[in-house]
Structures are given as C-alpha cells and as structure tokens.
Amino acid sequence: MYDLAIREGMIIDFENNSIFVGDIGIKGGKIVDVGRCNGNAKKVINAEGLIVSPGFVDIHMHEEVIGNSVDGDDYDIGNNMLRMGVTTAVGGNCGNNRQDIKEFLDFVDHNGAPINYLTFIGHNFLRNSLAIDPYRKATEIEIQKMKDMVKEYIESDNAIGISFGIEYSPGITFREMVGLCNDIEDNILLSSHYRGDADKSIDSIKEMIEISRVTKKPMQISHIGSCSAMGYMDESLDLIEVAIGEGLDIAADCYPYNAFSTRIGSAVFDEGCFETWNKSYDSILLTEEPYKGIYCDEELFYKVRKEYPDMYAVAFVMNEEEVIDALKASFVFVASDGMLNKGQGHPRAAGTFPKVLGKYVRDDNRLDLTDALKKMTLLPAQRLGLRNKGDIQVGMDGDIVIFNPATIIDQATFTEPTKPPIGIEYVIIDGKIALERNNVVNNRLGKSIRRNQLSL
Structure with a gap:
C-alpha cells in the first residue's frame, strides 16, 4: 500500500521534454511508482487537470x-x-x-x-x-x-x-x-x-x-x-x-x-550609485516603518541611510x-x-x-x-x-508541487510582499502533505541537508 498516491496528474518528464497524464505512488518518503499505480493508498490526491512537478x-x-x-x-x-x-x-x-x-x-x-x-x-x-x-x-x-x-x-x-x-x-x-x-x-x-x-x-x-x-x-x-x-x-x-x-x-x-532589494545602509547605495544606474532618488522605495511604501527624495534617502541603515529598500533600476x-x-x-x-x-x-x-x-x-x-x-x-531531488523518477525523494497551470500567479506586491500566490494546490515534502489547496497543514517537514549528503 502506498502512503500517498497522486492520480491522473499531468506529470513533467524532463528526460523526454514532455508532459504525460499518469499516477505517482509514494512510500517511505520516496517515489516508488510512476505511470499507472493501481495499488491502494492511505491518502489519494486527485490531480486531474493539474501539473505535477518536482x-x-x-x-x-x-x-x-x-x-x-x-x-x-x-x-x-x-x-x-x-x-x-x-x-x-x-x-x-x-x-x-x-x-x-x-x-x-x-x-x-x-x-x-x-x-x-x-x-x-x-x-x-x-x-x-x-x-x-x-x-x-x-x-x-x-x-x-x-x-x-x-x-x-x-x-x-x-x-x-x-x-x-x-x-x-x-x-x-x-x-x-x-x-x-x-x-x-x-x-x-x-x-x-x-x-x-x-x-x-x-x-x-x-x-x-x-x-x-x-x-x-x-x-x-x-x-x-x-x-x-x-x-x-x-x-x-x-x-x-x-x-x-x-x-x-x-x-x-x-x-x-525589474527591481532589486538590499539594506539601504550597505555599500550598494554609496555615492555615485544613481549616476551608475542613470536614475534618481525617486527610484528607491522604502519597505519598513516609519517610511513603509514611500519613495525617496534626496533628503529622505540620506536620512534613512544614517538613521535606519538596516532597513530594506527596493531599487527600480x-x-x-x-x-x-x-x-x-x-x-x-x-x-x-x-x-x-x-x-x-x-x-x-x-x-x-x-x-x-x-x-x-x-x-x-x-x-x-x-x-x-x-x-x-x-x-x-x-x-x-x-x-x-529535482525530478519525478522511481527512487527520487517525494518532494512534489502540484499546481493549476490555468490559475497559478503571484499576488505579492511591493507594499504587500508576503501575500501568498494562488494556484498552488499541494506541496509535498518527504512524501507528506505540507500544503493543501493553498493552506499550510504541516510546516515542519523540512530537514537540514549537509555537504556530506551531496554528490558534488
């Protein structure tokens, strides 16, 4: 019996640069079957119409x-x-x-x-x-x-x-x-x-x-x-x-x-940066209080550099x-x-x-x-x-994301930078469901990975 079966999903096949409809069976944190998985499962995800990706x-x-x-x-x-x-x-x-x-x-x-x-x-x-x-x-x-x-x-x-x-x-x-x-x-x-x-x-x-x-x-x-x-x-x-x-x-x-972000007190914003970018102070957006959502002018730029050097700023350059x-x-x-x-x-x-x-x-x-x-x-x-990791093959780790290709999109903005996306239906880590239909159900499935575990 599978711990988890994903049925009828559009599975990414990197080897053939294609997508095919099929099933995935996961047991013990590993992918054990790909294709048609007829066995029973403790948990079944219907992925019809959804992309199943590593x-x-x-x-x-x-x-x-x-x-x-x-x-x-x-x-x-x-x-x-x-x-x-x-x-x-x-x-x-x-x-x-x-x-x-x-x-x-x-x-x-x-x-x-x-x-x-x-x-x-x-x-x-x-x-x-x-x-x-x-x-x-x-x-x-x-x-x-x-x-x-x-x-x-x-x-x-x-x-x-x-x-x-x-x-x-x-x-x-x-x-x-x-x-x-x-x-x-x-x-x-x-x-x-x-x-x-x-x-x-x-x-x-x-x-x-x-x-x-x-x-x-x-x-x-x-x-x-x-x-x-x-x-x-x-x-x-x-x-x-x-x-x-x-x-x-x-x-x-x-x-x-088209914008980067770093701490406004860093050397990135040292004298001459605006000449380098061919931009002005108003290309810099501040992201934290007391100036959250405010674009700089010359006075504010130098004030924040001095008084709030650890504040993250966004540069539209x-x-x-x-x-x-x-x-x-x-x-x-x-x-x-x-x-x-x-x-x-x-x-x-x-x-x-x-x-x-x-x-x-x-x-x-x-x-x-x-x-x-x-x-x-x-x-x-x-x-x-x-x-x-990184592929859907037998023997690979059960780390999978299932998303709706018709609806997936980001919603985070420069004023609401942590607004979650839509269209992510499931995230699976180590063969267990971490996120289901945009809702986090288990955010403690991740592990540390150290150099001695890699094949560099």
Whole structure:
C-alpha cells in the first residue's frame, strides 16, 4: 500500500521534454511508482487537470536567522517559500550568514522546518567575525585565519561551499577570494554577488569567471538580473557562454523582477550609485516603518541611510526585457533571492516561482513550461549535488508541487510582499502533505541537508 498516491496528474518528464497524464505512488518518503499505480493508498490526491512537478529548488535565498518572524513562527522566509512551492532552498548567499551555521542547521534538525535547507559559508560573515572594515583589504594573517575558518565550516559544519558578497565589502581583493579556496575540498560550490552592476557588470562577470578558472571550482553567479539588466545583459550572457565553451563550470540565477532589494545602509547605495544606474532618488522605495511604501527624495534617502541603515529598500533600476533574456538562457536558473525583515521587503520572497509560471510562461508566452520548470527543479538540484531531488523518477525523494497551470500567479506586491500566490494546490515534502489547496497543514517537514549528503 502506498502512503500517498497522486492520480491522473499531468506529470513533467524532463528526460523526454514532455508532459504525460499518469499516477505517482509514494512510500517511505520516496517515489516508488510512476505511470499507472493501481495499488491502494492511505491518502489519494486527485490531480486531474493539474501539473505535477518536482518541488522547486531555490538555489538563492536568505533565511540566515531563524526565530524572528512576526507571526510567532521560527521561520520568516521559509513559510513564504513553502506557499509558493519551494521544497528545498539554499541560504548563506551573497557572503552573508547572520547566524552560526551549526546553530542554524541544528535548530532545523531538532525542530523541523517549512522546507529543506542547505547553506553556504559567507565570506563577508568571516570578515565581520574578524572585525575587518568593509572598505579595506584583508591582511595575509587575516586571510589565513579566514581560510582556517572556511575549512572548519565546510568540513565540520557541512557548508556546501563559499559565497562571496564583493559589492558589500569593496575592500575585498581577488587574491583574498582565491586564497580562501586553496587547500580545501575540491567538491564545493562557489557563489558570488558581483563587485559592481550596470557599467561595472562586465568586469564583474569577468572577475567571477576568473575566480572559477584559477580555483578550478564551479561558480554560481548570483542574481544576474540585478547585475547586468541595465543595458549589459547580452554581453554578460555571451561572456558566460564563452567561458562554458572553454570548459569552465559557470552558471547563474535570476529572479523575475525589474527591481532589486538590499539594506539601504550597505555599500550598494554609496555615492555615485544613481549616476551608475542613470536614475534618481525617486527610484528607491522604502519597505519598513516609519517610511513603509514611500519613495525617496534626496533628503529622505540620506536620512534613512544614517538613521535606519538596516532597513530594506527596493531599487527600480533594471530593465524587464533583459531580465527575461537572462531567464531564457540555458545556464540561468530561476531563484528568488528571497529576503525579508520581519515580513517586510521585496515580493520575490513570496512570488518568484508562481510569477514565472503565471506571467512569463502562461500569460506572456515568453518561456516554455517544461524549460521553466527545469530551471526551478532539475538544474539547480543537479548543481547542488541533490541526486535524489529535482525530478519525478522511481527512487527520487517525494518532494512534489502540484499546481493549476490555468490559475497559478503571484499576488505579492511591493507594499504587500508576503501575500501568498494562488494556484498552488499541494506541496509535498518527504512524501507528506505540507500544503493543501493553498493552506499550510504541516510546516515542519523540512530537514537540514549537509555537504556530506551531496554528490558534488
């Protein structure tokens, strides 16, 4: 008897790039049958007319501190991830961890979580732990100390690799980044937030490619839309394609919005940023009280930078067509960059995957459904070494999202950033129902996933 049977669903078949109507049988958290499953089941889902996909794998999100949600839960972002079909996600991106990795993963192990979590160790986190000013380069002694810390976090705490947040610490040097990658495990993943965007994006892309070339380690270029979607996307994508053709292991991710978000006190908003973007102060939307929903003028911009440096701000500086170009590239995955501060911030944390499927696949016909789903599931799973996730095959983990292709769409906005999507009918994690007809029924099915469990 199956623990769970999904009947008559439109099942995604990546191997044949097709969709077929069939059943899925799940037992013991694993997919045990695909096709026609005639056995009895403890629970049956009628998925007629619905797409049955692997659970979405978000390779770039920012749940770095647990226990600070405004709704009294321990997970500020994971609950929103679950509601939009994400079953596994990666934190510690852009060089940032704001909580000790062991503490974070142990909490997940002991308490469960809305989704499964992996994490990088962030370079900027290491710098902060040594009190290195963001605007100065590290000394050789400091680099060695950080290298020792990286080794410990990867070998003992099972971080999946190193993330760099170059723009956030302008003093970071190429030598420093490469130095951290020496004498550590080969089978780790690097990811990087660029050094600069817009007219600095091409040199930034080249630098990230060169890090991969020198270290001989795979590089995941973070949120390429916010790097290059200001007139430089074609050249950026061409650079990556050439590097891949040379044998380098380079990929990127992108979220489906024409605005980025980060803390307004960060180096991203340092002097000269508006000239770089060819925008003005009124392109910046504030997301938290006492200025929630207000666009800046010059006076307010500098006031908030000084008095509320940790406030998340949204910068409308990207071109949508270039974001779409990125999402269409074969080596670019869909990822949310999901980041909230007590429920406030950018809607990408609650809307990314439904927006791609509802707007860019169904309504605008800019992306093929199977290709889009592959960018949300199989490709990031393979990138992370998650050999049992990202596909619907016998033996794979029972992590599945079932959605209505006719109705799925995001509802999160820049003023209501956590408004849940519609059209997500079921989310299944480890063979158990976590969300049913848009309602969360169990948000503690997720587990920690550590490097020693991966096949990198």
